[in-house]
Amino acid sequence: MGRTWQTYATLWPLARELGKGKRASQAADPLIKKDQDTVTDIRNKTKESNGDNLDRTSAYLAFFRRHPEVHWALLAHLVSRNAGWSMTDLRGELLPRLLSSKEQHDYFSFLERGNWLIFQDAYPQLLLYEESVKRQTNLFHLLPQFGVSRFMQALWNHFWEKGDSKLLTIGLIVNEQNYLETQMMGDATYRHSVVKTLPFALQEVLRLNLILFPYEAEGRSNAPLRLLGDQVLQFASLVERIELGKRLYSLLYRDTKTREGVEKWAEQKPHSGSRKDFWPHLFHDLRETMPGKPYQKTVRGCALLPGAKRLYSPALRQAWQRVQHEAPKDIDWYEGSKGVMRQLAFAAADTPPVLADAEGVYCQAIEKIELAVLAKGKIFGPM
Template sequence: MIVIFFIRNREKPPIEFIKDEIKLKMKNAALQPLTKENQGLFERIRRETQELNLNNVTRTKAYFDIYQKHPEIHWAFLGHMVSRNGGWNMTDLKGDLLTRLLTKKERNDYFSFLERGNWLIFQDAYPQFLLYGESLKRGKPLFYLLPYLNISTFMETIWNYFWRSPDPYILTMALVINEQNYLEKRVIQNPVYQKDVLNTLEFKLQDVLSFNQILFPYRKNSLAGQTLHQFQTLHERILLGKRLYKVLFQKKDSFIKWAKEHPHTGSRKDYWPHIFNNVNEGIPGIPYQLRLNSCKLRWGASKIYSPDLMSAWKIVHHQEAEKGDWFRDGQVADYLLETNETQINGEIEYEYCKTLERLELASLAKKVITLFD
């Protein structure tokens, strides 16, 4: 096992040291047989990951549990909050609005796309956190075991660096880079999802479904977040991750407090109970009526139906994750450099309100694209 001691430089992350370490790892990538002790650890990690990787609710809670146990792993809280958005997008497909806009096949295809991505990220990220916890318990780094779990060489290098120079920003950005690259071929470039989801629903996803808005609730009914443009671009998704991290940790205490007080159910009632309800208040067969005015319910209007995830979707049994290390070019480590922005505007409430209003109008007209020409 190759070990390189990094020199701590608070002004500039040691990107070149990390790049050199990655090159050495790639040259010495052959795996040796696991010892009996490590084989047992490997099986425990796989089993625990599988048990918690049932659905969006169990994954989202597991991320937050990791963060509360290891607050130095900032990505675990970022992953928790982003995973909440994944759940809300899933239940939207069974809620008041999208059931009027999309066919059953479109909704099922879109759920499959969201669920597969959510599942893949968890089965890649969560074993890393368990191995880190075991390393702390034993008092020595065990990250040379990551390749046995089909984790990228890139992350083995990063975790070794983090063990010697605990830098939450570098670890967070590395995990953002890793997970987005991990999804790129397995989901984004997957021909099935390209045909049935991304190409078919491209305009709807970008302009109508709020798929491009990531919401971070805090305090009572307050929202922060960011909007993603060009979802299919890997570069843009990584930059979004950097911005989301800034937004979340600029006032993390408010977000953490909210997360503790509001367990994730998948219903948008979790953050806006004055507008959404997990009980359907509508009357079957009655045409949809506009209910919102400036993000407030009109007088006498029923709340928008947003079901819990557990009642909206059954548990999916996934095929095994595709093998292969995405890492090929050390230049990807340049994303680890901090951005120049000291503050990033996380205001999103007005934009999100407009999204809801457009969704309502589209539902009323039962037309999607023509409303936004």
């Protein structure tokens, strides 16, 4: 039935703060030198860590190690790993047999831009929190200097006072997906080259958009890693992306042992972008198949068929070069006081059940892609 009225009463001060006015201008008041130095330092560190998916993913985990109370940083690290895997899938064993070179590049640009934008918005928030802890003073009045929505200024102030990790996480999920909606999802270029295309719709049918959290289960040290996860049913839907984030957070933090298993794996296995990172029995970052030969079925039930070679899954920097991005639009997505309770309702609502069997669903997706590749080969010849 959602959160209780007592919880809504707790959220009401946030609603009042959000309803007070518009985001402060970045140049409204001159900063003292110490604050200006902080802003400059955070901008430099953000730029340094926003080079590619590997850099971003590593930066999220490093921050989480220093501040485990900010749950969102671990969630962001894991989701960013999945973005990297999706990028390299475009140059891996199967998808290049189904997508043209232009489609591969369009999808990569879409994934890379989204990954870059979210880091560009979120990482300064994390570093400003870290500086606030270091100086033992609330510095969130500096958030407008980084173009961060006033929605998050209210959430960080609340977190500073109450230490509510869950509400901060949900707030960051709401913020980042609204930010993505404003900065990218409404862009005509992406909508026509990616979001509205048949392959983009097809990936939802094939369940290629699963978000996976690998971990080693107790008593299975020599077995393949287990996979928690869930999927985007309609990536173009803002509400669905927010609900997915909430489901993933619930999945990650519902059980201490499982979360610790996910953390342990993440700590021990640096992100390369290759799916070999979590399932080396099925994937390899070196191509083992002979080029030019017709594709043959390789996988059944999460395992290789007898005599089959592993699926090619390259490391990110083997597959793609770094991208120079245009600066984000200077727009605060937050629509004003009339949207206060609607946005907070996302935070207050209960999280729906998560996907029960991520491993089974993921393996079915691989087999479906294989069938599509084999079918295309019969019609158009070897690929």
